[in-house]
Amino acid sequence: MATDAEGVIVGATAGGVPVPGEGEVYALAVTDGSRRRGVGTALLTAATERMRDHGALDQRVELPAAADPALPFYTRLGFSALSPTRWSRPLAP
Template sequence: MHAVEVRPAVSAEAAAISQLLALVIRDSYTEILEKRAVERLVSTNCSLPRISAELGIPGGAPSWLGWLVATDADGQIVGAAAGGVPGPGQGELYTLCAAPNRRRDGIGSALLSVLTERMRDHDAKGQSVSLPAEPDPSMPFYTAHGFAGAGRRLSREI
């Protein structure tokens, strides 16, 4: 494992986050979803204007806690996460990813830990995530962190 720093993302990192998300989606889902579905995920989730706008929103509102990035010793973004507390007591993971060449390095766990603390600070007692596919390649990560559920929707108490 290589150490990473998890911190709030800044506006100048929008393009890097967008590129990382697109890379992760294509790497994760090309073998299990149709090409059109993969590109729809990329278009929806990796839109540079959307990510830029989201980075401009302060991460202090419960429904939107902002973007986090994980950076390596060289300052390169190797992971990203976003979430919020859209309903009373319930946190929602909107995005959580690690660069394909850095999976199993603890990046996802580090991002999840920081995002979970932010959610707890806004009175979240539980956390949920909706996965793009069933079965989803990220399922082992989430179940190892105590998430459970049927289909593409997983939850856990925090």
């Protein structure tokens, strides 16, 4: 979870390692007023570190649609297509 200076929640993420070696981003959300300020990147970075700590060697995310608005965010961070809505990236140790 991410909060602003007043303690208001501005973003949250959820993820895990449901299959040995494979991290999964279940959800990542940032409020409209906090987008493009590094909140999503910070949340994903923290989730990624937890996944690495639990043995993840790659990370995946399923988007609701092939043209999802979050797609540029994920591709900028190194995710590539496994299918039109499923994306993955390797996690360096």
